[in-house]
Amino acid sequence: MDGSGVERVRLIPWSEGDFWLLRRANSPEMTEHLGGPESEEKLADRQRRYVEPFAGRMYRITLADSGESVGSIGYWEREWRGGTVWETGWGILPEFQGRGLAASAARALVEVVRRAGGHRALHAFPGVEHHASNGVCRTAGFTLLGPADFEYPKGNRIRSNDWFVDLRTGSETGQEAGWDG
Numbered sequence: 001m002d003g004s005g006v007e008r009v010r011l012i013p014w015s016e017g018d019f020w021l022l023r024r025a026n027s028p029e030m031t032e033h034l035g036g037p038e039s040e041e042k043l044a045d046r047q048r049r050y051v052e053p054f055a056g057r058m059y060r061i062t063l064a065d066s067g068e069s070v071g072s073i074g075y076w077e078r079e080w081r082g083g084t085v086w087e088t089g090w091g092i093l094p095e096f097q098g099r100g101l102a103a104s105a106a107r108a109l110v111e112v113v114r115r116a117g118g119h120r121a122l123h124a125f126p127g128v129e130h131h132a133s134n135g136v137c138r139t140a141g142f143t144l145l146g147p148a149d150f151e152y153p154k155g156n157r158i159r160s161n162d163w164f165v166d167l168r169t170g171s172e173t174g175q176e177a178g179w180d181g
Helices: 017-023 028-034 040-051 101-116 131-139
Strands: 009-013 054-065 069-080 081-094 122-126 145-151 157-165
Touching: 009 101, 009 131, 017 028, 017 040, 017 069, 054 081, 054 101, 069 122, 081 101, 101 122, 101 131, 122 131, 131 157
Parallel strands: 081 122
Antiparallel strands: 009 054, 054 069, 069 081, 122 157, 145 157
């Protein structure tokens, strides 16, 4: 819900029909902090991974009032500092950015992952220079643990911030947005 109590976004489980959204998000603007656009072959492979069963899940983010698709968010397993954690990432289409939709989706996802169980932590790793995604983490209630170095995609070194949510604690995080799934 936004400040007026109106639900803002819904998380819809990723499906075969969502490939168009991967293509829309594969622009230089949307992949600037991820090493740039992927080939059509890599996008098709990503689509297959998103719809096949895996440890985690991808979602299409829609506006709660209209059902219009505005982006994607998901979670998956990552080996991190000697254990397995959940990792999350998101993308909001350019025409919908700056409205707090990613933070609403991230809050909703925290609750989805908390209910799914499996690991005690959810992490996000936006680049240190990606101010918008770091702001999403802050607004969505993640705690900044500090910088970390990554290779993503393979061959591309990036300096990221490690943001964390303890999934064992019950909080109001995520109560402000809905999810279907």
